Amino acid sequence: MAEIQIKGIAKSFGAFKALHSIDLTIADQEFMVLLGASGCGKTTLLRIIAGLETPTQGEVWIGGRRVDRLPPRERGIAMVFQNYAVFPHLTVLENIAFGLRMKKLPQPEIDRRVTRTAELMHIEQLLARYSGQLSGGQRQRVAVARALAMEPDVILMDEPLSNLDALLRLEMRAELKGVLAGSKTTTIYVTHDQVEAMSLADRISVMNAGRIVQAASPVEIYRNPAARFVGSFIGNPPMNFLPATRTPDGRWSVAGITLGGPAAASGKLEFAIRPEDLTVAAGGFDAVARVVEPLGAHTLVTTEIDGALFRAVLDSDVRINPGDRLSLVPKPDRIRWFDPETSLAA
Amino acid sequence: MNTRALPYLLLLPATLFLLVFFVYPFVQVAVQAFVGPAGFTTDNVQTMVKNFRFWPSVRNTVLLAAIVVPLQLVMALVMASIVANLKSARNTILYIFTIPLGLSDLAAGIIWLAIFEQSGFLNSMLVSLGVVDKPILFLSYQNSWVIFVAVLLAELWRATAIVMVILVAGMGLIPKEYYEAAEVFGAGPWKRFLKVTLPMLKPSLQTALILRTIAAFEVFSVVQALGGTTLPVLVGQTYDWQFNQQQTGVAAAMALVILAISIACTVFFLRVLRTPKGATL
Structure with missing residues (x-):
């Protein structure tokens, strides 16, 4: 069970206010997309939830536990990065096993999870390769497998499909939706692509200039924009x-x-x-x-x-x-x- | 222009340079070492090996390198990590760390001589603090291990920064995202250093180690300043054969020994720190 509560989160970089007191609750197993143009604060919010950025104000709660003072590794999260961050010096297998080894899981358990997630992401034939020998799409699969193998309460995704070409993005989008629905984790997914947001999300939080303008289901966002910005941003x-x-x-x-x-x-x-x-x-x-x-x-x-x-x-x-x-x-x-x-x- | 010939044409100046200034002198040295008045000879090698200072010089040089290089590596890693993680004053600290690099090695040797001499800083300090009654003769032939330690200190002081500079540059090339990924997937600071920094620093470590080890086997001025011939080292012996004994052939043989050691070290580091195919950034 991992409900995420964001309470009054604000973040300033010097004089620039990246986030103005954000309040948001994400239900257990919900797929929440943070949608907005670049510079709207969506990635900053995700990084604060991950623990890679410290908020200037506010609290983050995951599964009933306050985590905003904890390092990322103690938050029960896994993350898929925009540039994948698949370690170049490790094989695909060792990349997927990285977090499991850090957790000091027994070897049979590591093997089981690596095999399962590799099969799930269709990369079992790539396990011995290094990331330099993989295509962008394959690296993306490794990054997702590495996150899934952690069996985390929460998966955070930072524009995971933005570096893929259009056709591959479409394919991965559908696949991600299926895989994540099966994994029963709470997902927060950052994107600037509204089609991606609409197709994946249970709920979308539309962000603008450091604020959440509207958080609702895709159809609601589309049909009943809460603000002019949402109407002008969503829909093509x-x-x-x-x-x-x-x-x-x-x-x-x-x-x-x-x-x-x-x-x-x-x-x-x-x-x-x-x-x-x-x-x-x-x-x-x-x-x-x-x-x-x-x-x-x-x-x-x-x-x-x-x-x-x-x-x-x-x-x-x-x-x-x-x-x-x-x-x-x-x-x-x-x-x-x-x-x-x-x-x-x- | 014939496009097939172009690359070779472009390589020609560098190739010529290497041939004239490296290969030719190398062949000359080999000839000097192995050719006597009556053709091929091993006389020079025998003279070299039979000399009572030869094995001590090999031992001292190897021992110095074996102690100095690992210590420098560890120190440089620590220093580079500090510099790489600094948010402010990064350049100031970097400059301070690299001051010794600006000095010639002979000057560095003389600085450390000024410290360890009978009338040096260390003795004045010990006397004025009342630790000893009268100045101690540190750098004498009777306790050559003190000279060894002094050379060690001087070398650490003088040449650690070059390793650090290479490592700082290498650390700057590692994308931040890998550290963040490691952090998210459970690695604390020490694990991040072991699992991300060190392996991804391999190319820089390789360069730094090759440069530093070769330089360590060529240690000369510092030893000369601090111990003269009391602490024989390979390059010191080469100098001695060439200029004091006037035996160019033996000096050439010594030079070949140093060359062999340098090549062996380079090959060793190239192999040990090899990056598997596809495992680069």
């Missing part, structure tokens, strides 16, 4: 935004059409809609198509509404040419509203 293409002003009858006027919305205190809101939640029909936004990109299943149309960029993902049998005027109607149940003052969902 991201959400569309348009300014909205309140009409005298309490409805909202958005780019020439009037929509029902929340009863906000201020007279201004921001209307938001995902590009795929638009249909071409009468009575919608008056948009001028600028770029048309057929993507097979869908066609991505970049339009202009009142001088602002506005994207729509339309069915690919819709015939649109650049310069065409079209009327885009948002699906009413998919419309989201943000307060421009706080950037939070209204």
Whole structure:
């Protein structure tokens, strides 16, 4: 059982505040992804949980034990590093056995675990090799096997797939998901790749500028962004935004059409809609198509509404040419509203 | 330009340099050692070996190297670890450690002579502290082991820093991620040193050991300053044969002995500290 609790963790590097008082609870056996652009603090948070970085403030609890003063080796964690950190002077076998030898486990137990994890990661034929003789993908497998062999309470992964080529990344992603689900450990996975985050996570914590903006399931994050940042960061293409002003009858006027919305205190809101939640029909936004990109299943149309960029993902049998005027109607149940003052969902 | 010939053409200057300034003198020395007026001869070798100072000089030199090099290695590892882990003042400490490197070895010998002499620092100190009544003659032929210890100290003081500099550079090349991985997977500071630093430092250790060992077998000026011929060493004997005895052939034979030892050491370290294929960074 290893629930992770992060309580008020803050970290400053000199005058720069990398993390502003982070609170987060990760359930036992949960797969939590920390997602954010580079420099948002996600790796710093992971390294604080690992014990490779000391927090300026706050506490880290793993499995009901406060660990923020303990060295990494006493925290019951294993880690997969971005550059793998597979020891070049040891064979694959010795790399996987490294942590087990440090724990002074009996040799039969070491053999059992090395064999099991090597089979799990499909590297049993590579055990005698050195890392210099392995491809990037194989090194990645060794790094994961080394972590799994520890049978840890928590596995921490720092952008483990970022150095692999696209095809391999796809393959490893699916495999990691299966392997980690089977291992019943709590996983914290850092990435800047939202597709990776969506496909792997039980829950995603979207981070921005040293804060967790939203921590929720992938679908929730996608459908109900808690802040404008989440909507603009998640989704490819991201959400569309348009300014909205309140009409005298309490409805909202958005780019020439009037929509029902929340009863906000201020007279201004921001209307938001995902590009795929638009249909071409009468009575919608008056948009001028600028770029048309057929993507097979869908066609991505970049339009202009009142001088602002506005994207729509339309069915690919819709015939649109650049310069065409079209009327885009948002699906009413998919419309989201943000307060421009706080950037939070209204 | 013929691309097949280009690499050889580019190697030509260096090859010529080596031929003219290394291979040719080496052949000359070999000729001097083994060719007498009547053709091939082992007279020079026999004269060399029969000399009463030959075996002591071999013993002293080997013993010195055998003690100095391991001690220097350990000290340099400690010093390099300290320097590599410093967060501030790293360069200052590094400069202080490397001051002795700036001195010629003869000057270093003279400094240590000034310490151990009858009227030297050590004696003045002992007398003024009342430890002894009158100055002691440390560096006499009667207790040549004191000379040996003095040479040992001087060598440690003088040449440990070069090993350290090589090791500091080598440690700088080890990516931090390996230490972090070792830390996460259960290695404490000592285990990290044993399991990450030492094995990954192997190429630097190899270089440092080869350089230092060869230099240790060529110890001369320090011994000359502190003990003259009281403590015979190989290079000292070579000098003696060449310039005092005027026997170039015997001196050449001595030089070959030193060369053989140096080559043997180099081969030894190359083999022992070999990195398996694919096990490099």
